[in-house]
Amino acid sequence: xxxPLLGGAKRRGVWFEYACLLAxxxxxxxxxxxxxxxxxxxTSHLSWEFLTSFDDRITPEKAGMLAGLWGSFWLMIxxxxxxxxVGVGAAxxxxxxxxxxxxxxxxxxxxxxxxxxxxxxxxxxxxTVFVRTFGIFSKGALVERLxxxxxxxxxxxxxxxxxxxxxxxxxxxALTLSLLVLPVIIVATQEALRSVPPSxxxxxxxxxxxxxxxxxxxxxxxxLPGIITGIILSLSRAIGETAPLIMVGAATxxxxxxxxxxxxxxxxxxxxxxxxxxxxxxTAMPIMVYNWAKQAQRAYQDIxxxxxxxxxxxxxxxxxxxxxxxxRSQQHLxx
Amino acid sequence: xxxxxxxxESIPTxxxxxxxxxxxxxxxxxQNVMLLCASLSILTTVGIVFVLLxxxxxxxxxxxxxxxxxxxxxxxxxxxxxxxxxxxxxxxLLTSTLQVAxxxxxxxxxxxxxxxxxxxxxxxxxxxxxxxxxxELLAGIPTVVYGYFALIFxxxxxxxxxxxxxxxxxxxxNGLSAGIVVGIMIIPMVxxxxxxxxxxxxxxxxxxAYALGSNRFDVSARVVVPAAFSGIMAACLLAISRAIGETMAVVIAGGQNTSGxxxxxxxxxxxxxxxxxxxxxxxxxAGSLEYKSLYAVALTLFCMTLTMNILSQWxxxxxxxxxx
Amino acid sequence: xPDSMTTEPQFSLTPPTVNRSENAPAPATxxxxxxxxxxxxxxxxxxxxxxxxxxxIPERAVTALIGPSxxxxxxxxxxxxxxxxxxxxxxxxxxxLLEGTNIYDPRVDVVALRKRVGMVFQKSTPFPKxxxxxxxxxxxxxxxxxxAKLAETVESCLLRAALWDExxxxxxxxxxxLSGGQQQRLCIARALATEPDVLLMDEPASALDPxxxxxxxxxxxxxxxxxxxxxxxxxxxxxARVSDHTGFFYQGNLxxxxxxxxxxxxxxxxxxxxxxxxxxx
Numbered sequence: 048x049x050x051p052l053l054g055g056a057k058r059r060g061v062w063f064e065y066a067c068l069l070a071x072x073x074x075x076x077x078x079x080x081x082x083x084x085x086x087x088x089x090t091s092h093l094s095w096e097f098l099t100s101f102d103d104r105i106t107p108e109k110a111g112m113l114a115g116l117w118g119s120f121w122l123m124i125x126x127x128x129x130x131x132x133v134g135v136g137a138a139x140x141x142x143x144x145x146x147x148x149x150x151x152x153x154x155x156x157x158x159x160x161x162x163x164x165x166x167x168x169x170x171x172x173x174x175t176v177f178v179r180t181f182g183i184f185s186k187g188a189l190v191e192r193l194x195x196x197x198x199x200x201x202x203x204x205x206x207x208x209x210x211x212x213x214x215x216x217x218x219x220x221a222l223t224l225s226l227l228v229l230p231v232i233i234v235a236t237q238e239a240l241r242s243v244p245p246s247x248x249x250x251x252x253x254x255x256x257x258x259x260x261x262x263x264x265x266x267x268x269x270x271l272p273g274i275i276t277g278i279i280l281s282l283s284r285a286i287g288e289t290a291p292l293i294m295v296g297a298a299t300x301x302x303x304x305x306x307x308x309x310x311x312x313x314x315x316x317x318x319x320x321x322x323x324x325x326x327x328x329x330t331a332m333p334i335m336v337y338n339w340a341k342q343a344q345r346a347y348q349d350i351x352x353x354x355x356x357x358x359x360x361x362x363x364x365x366x367x368x369x370x371x372x373x374x375r376s377q378q379h380l381x382x
Numbered sequence: 383x384x385x386x387x388x389x390x391e392s393i394p395t396x397x398x399x400x401x402x403x404x405x406x407x408x409x410x411x412x413q414n415v416m417l418l419c420a421s422l423s424i425l426t427t428v429g430i431v432f433v434l435l436x437x438x439x440x441x442x443x444x445x446x447x448x449x450x451x452x453x454x455x456x457x458x459x460x461x462x463x464x465x466x467x468x469x470x471x472x473x474x475l476l477t478s479t480l481q482v483a484x485x486x487x488x489x490x491x492x493x494x495x496x497x498x499x500x501x502x503x504x505x506x507x508x509x510x511x512x513x514x515x516x517x518e519l520l521a522g523i524p525t526v527v528y529g530y531f532a533l534i535f536x537x538x539x540x541x542x543x544x545x546x547x548x549x550x551x552x553x554x555x556n557g558l559s560a561g562i563v564v565g566i567m568i569i570p571m572v573x574x575x576x577x578x579x580x581x582x583x584x585x586x587x588x589x590x591a592y593a594l595g596s597n598r599f600d601v602s603a604r605v606v607v608p609a610a611f612s613g614i615m616a617a618c619l620l621a622i623s624r625a626i627g628e629t630m631a632v633v634i635a636g637g638q639n640t641s642g643x644x645x646x647x648x649x650x651x652x653x654x655x656x657x658x659x660x661x662x663x664x665x666x667x668a669g670s671l672e673y674k675s676l677y678a679v680a681l682t683l684f685c686m687t688l689t690m691n692i693l694s695q696w697x698x699x700x701x702x703x704x705x706x
Numbered sequence: 707x708p709d710s711m712t713t714e715p716q717f718s719l720t721p722p723t724v725n726r727s728e729n730a731p732a733p734a735t736x737x738x739x740x741x742x743x744x745x746x747x748x749x750x751x752x753x754x755x756x757x758x759x760x761x762x763i764p765e766r767a768v769t770a771l772i773g774p775s776x777x778x779x780x781x782x783x784x785x786x787x788x789x790x791x792x793x794x795x796x797x798x799x800x801x802x803l804l805e806g807t808n809i810y811d812p813r814v815d816v817v818a819l820r821k822r823v824g825m826v827f828q829k830s831t832p833f834p835k836x837x838x839x840x841x842x843x844x845x846x847x848x849x850x851x852x853x854a855k856l857a858e859t860v861e862s863c864l865l866r867a868a869l870w871d872e873x874x875x876x877x878x879x880x881x882x883x884l885s886g887g888q889q890q891r892l893c894i895a896r897a898l899a900t901e902p903d904v905l906l907m908d909e910p911a912s913a914l915d916p917x918x919x920x921x922x923x924x925x926x927x928x929x930x931x932x933x934x935x936x937x938x939x940x941x942x943x944x945x946a947r948v949s950d951h952t953g954f955f956y957q958g959n960l961x962x963x964x965x966x967x968x969x970x971x972x973x974x975x976x977x978x979x980x981x982x983x984x985x986x987x
Contacts, residue, residue, distance in 0.1 A: 060599030070496030136419030163691035165627025181443040250831040255821035256847040287524025290629035400815035
């Protein structure tokens with residue numbers, strides 16, 4: 048420290064590094080506090096009964112998450128069914144077929160804009176298009192005038208009834224969440240497809256495989272771990288979404304599960320229930336947390352913590368699975 | 383070389399020609415199906431714009447739109463939002479929204495940027511590998527959890543004692559706690575986008591600065607960050623846009639102030655997003671003015687976030703071009 | 707580097723090996739042209755890569771295309787199975803004929819063409835699958851389901867590619883575990899499985915060690931009795947060792963084309979001579 052100028056500069060550098068370090072750690076510190084507070088508040092309410100009983104308006108101690116668990120389960124299943132094929136298909140078009148066409152560029156810009164649309168706007172879209180369908184099915188409106196009589200839904204064999212409009216059913220919620228996660232799935236799948244070296248595609252084409260055979264037999268299998276990881280991560284975003292589900296009418300208080308399926312075994316023993324579930328009323332885990340959190344009674348707020356623990360455990364499990372799949376595939380494949 | 387006869391006489395080559403078959407047809411249709419999937423994303427955008435305009439600007443599915451009943455001028459300049467008395471001035475909602483977004487920005491931008499500098503300039507690869515995914519966890523936690531945490535912890539155990547020292551009273555619901563958690567949840571976004579921008583700064587620039595005798599502080603604070611400035615700007619814009627559209631945290635922790643313009647962050651706020659949630663969870667009738675006001679507010683929200691996103695993308699594109 | 711000519715070691719211009727001479731091709735005049743380019747011009751967007759190329763590739767012989775990097779030899783090779791189609795913004799004028807049929811005819815099915823004209827790339831590109839599945843890929847995409855027939859094809863192709871003995875006990879292991887030279891021979895076996903009559907090879911040995919290179923070259927020599935082989939190489943010794951005919955490309959032009967021995971010993975063009983004596987390239 049003979050040179051005072053040098054010493055000053057050095058000290059400033061050290062301060063700057065510590066400030067950056069502190070900022071990084073403060074964010075992590077916040078995460079730790081958040082998790083600790085919630086664990087501290089909620090653990091005492093966690094029990095098997097909490098997972099297997101319905102909500103309770105009068106005695107908070109009896110409130111459970113069963114309806115939300117099954118609601119979120121059905122939402123995720125249907126979201127996978129809608130969003131995954133469409134999302135992967137769109138990504139395949141953009142990466143494998145379009146080759147930088149004007150349309151592809153428009154779609155690409157559109158995707159990044161969609162990713163920035165607040166989730167509540169998707170909720171409004173779902174409310175208008177899926178839940179109400181612009182009111183064209185209501186009494187005296189467009190459909191009645193066209194068909195000549197009031198339409199309440201479509202009836203199929205085996206007692207399957209699809210209400211029209213879809214109203215506040217699981218399927219409305221799942222369609223809304225599908226639109227919400229679609230851009231995320233598309234972008235993640237594109238990245239996975241891009242990681243497959245072009246030489247594999249060329250080799251396949253040179254062997255007389257068609258474009259689709261090349262995609263189906265080479266590109267998709269090679270990029271599958273990446274695609275699955277992306278899908279799981281986007282679903283873990285969807286499972287915590289609350290605002291759009293409030294908009295499309297997920298029930299805040301409900302003592303029933305979709306299709307009255309309350310145990311995994313009933314998935315097999317109650318096929319009628321499985322068929323009806325998508326067209327049934329529902330609630331979801333984050334909706335229940337929201338509902339409990341806004342109750343004035345302190346006891347319900349503790350229940351909310353228990354609900355959050357369940358939700359976060361599910362989220363961590365999904366993230367862990369995604370990381371596991373990614374690491375495994377990295378060990379197996381090296382180009 | 384002299385001319386060779388071709389082998390065409392001996393072997394029939396029409397085997398090269400395309401034959402129509404079922405599998406050929408399927409093959410050609412697959413591309414169309416994929417195109418259809420990709421177009422759905424365009425349809426979603428068109429759907430959003432149509433739905434918002436249909437109920438707020440001009441109704442084509444039967445009925446009148448919001449702005450056909452309420453003058454857009456009154457909506458955009460009014461400072462009172464009382465649907466009972468027919469006052470639909472958006473400013474109370476707008477100030478609340480901007481207030482929360484501003485607080486969110488004040489929290490997330492310094493912390494996120496500093497984390498980005500730390501991760502890209504100081505951290506060892508090992509530390510980076512651990513810290514980065516942990517930081518991403520912040521973004522993975524559902525926003526409803528943040529709202530709840532602001533309500534049951536930040537307000538009563540952090541803000542109240544802190545402001546109590548200077549004799550200020552903090553409401554059960556307040557914009558400050560909501561803004562803080564919104565800021566924290568977008569830290570990973572600011573950090574990761576800023577880090578990308580910082581990493582885009584060519585190594586040669588750093589080396590040149592080091593060669594001139596700069597230390598690490600000079601290099602990061604005076605060379606790298608300024609060089610990445612527009613990329614960082616784009617990141618901040620995107621983050622603020624996220625904060626504006628954030629819903630659950632402000633619904634739970636921010637309250638629903640209906641008394642007019644709110645400027646005090648220690649009091650209740652009423653953002654555009656909480657208004658939308660509030661109206662949709664109360665029993666308003668479809669077609670009523672209040673119901674339609676939902677779309678007008680959503681349209682305002684959509685325009686704001688879209689503008690910021692497009693601006694951010696534009697800045698980011700120009701930034702990338704600088705270093706290519 | 708014009709002065710380096712004297713210091714650089716000269717390769718032998720005598721015919722490669724004695725034991726191969728009995729297998730030497732019949733004089734070109736008795737052969738027929740398998741492939742032919744007629745006044746072919748090729749463009750990448752605005753850049754012209756090939757200028758007015760006319761060339762006949764004799765059947766059941768090895769034709770080498772040599773020239774410095776970026777001279778268009780790979781582009782030319784890839785017109786024979788239309789792999790250039792994959793790149794956006796390419797176009798061509800003129801004709802490329804396979805046994806007298808213009809392969810750029812709109813009626814031509816590229817998939818059928820690529821089954822007839824196999825290709826081996828510079829970097830070995832085994833699919834991340836088993837050895838068996840790699841070789842069976844071509845027949846499978848062509849619709850062959852019968853396992854016995856597939857097994858038979860796989861064995862015969864691996865035999866022809868001189869790989870069978872090394873891998874017959876581990877056909878169902880991953881192809882990624884093979885050595886570089888084995889991978890490249892696997893790629894050749896894989897190309898043979900579609901029963902092509904032309905094999906295009908784009909610098910097939912440039913990423914291999916000398917021992918593996920020798921094995922691949924031996925293989926090329928063995929294959930030419932049944933296949934028409936076109937090989938791109940920037941290794942002139944290799945061209946001299948394996949090929950019967952050689953075409954020299956420079957800046958998108960076919961400068962000289964003729965019998966390998968003649969071209970290497972008595973080049974007609976000054977540019978050819980400069981290149982093969984190491985004045986540039």
